[in-house]
Amino acid sequence: MVLVMKEKELQRKYIQAQLIKQQINAMIEQKNAVDEKTQELAVSMHAVEKLDEMKKGEEIWSTIGSGAFVRSDIKDIDNVLVSIGAGVIAKKPRSRATEILKERLEELKRINLQIMEEVTGYAQQVEQLESEIESLAEEIQKQEKKKRK
Numbered sequence: 001m002v003l004v005m006k007e008k009e010l011q012r013k014y015i016q017a018q019l020i021k022q023q024i025n026a027m028i029e030q031k032n033a034v035d036e037k038t039q040e041l042a043v044s045m046h047a048v049e050k051l052d053e054m055k056k057g058e059e060i061w062s063t064i065g066s067g068a069f070v071r072s073d074i075k076d077i078d079n080v081l082v083s084i085g086a087g088v089i090a091k092k093p094r095s096r097a098t099e100i101l102k103e104r105l106e107e108l109k110r111i112n113l114q115i116m117e118e119v120t121g122y123a124q125q126v127e128q129l130e131s132e133i134e135s136l137a138e139e140i141q142k143q144e145k146k147k148r149k
Contacts, residue, residue, distance in 0.1 A: 003143050010136040017129040024122050031115045038108045045101045051077045051094060 061069040080097035
């Protein structure tokens with residue numbers, strides 16, 4: 001009877017460890033998405049800062065998304081169109097646009113840190129469960145050997 005209970009406990013802990021590992025993998029995917037967005041923001045901030053070096057009428061290659069570009073002329077170096085959320089884009093002075101991008105970058109850094117802290121906590125839980133699983137498996141093996149004798 002004790003052996004059956006230990007086997008069920010072993011199964012329960014194994015399933016729990018697998019579920020936590022799946023959660024870790026999902027969080028790592030989330031972190032990768034945050035990292036991509038962080039890189040995108042860094043590129044945008046760099047482009048806004050480079051406007052200082054440009055003149056009206058200067059020709060540049062502008063991204064239209066997904067690695068595609070078109071030739072365009074700079075019409076305004078003082079204002080930038082920036083997403084302000086919910087699919088809304090607004091014309092903002094370059095300095096304000098930079099602030100908005102920096103705020104987003106800081107938020108993404110906070111999110112990234114939070115994800116990593118959670119992943120670390122889950123990893124510790126998995127480590128603990130794996131240790132318990134190993135101990136239970138050894139106990140079960142010992143009891144099965146005793147049973148056979």
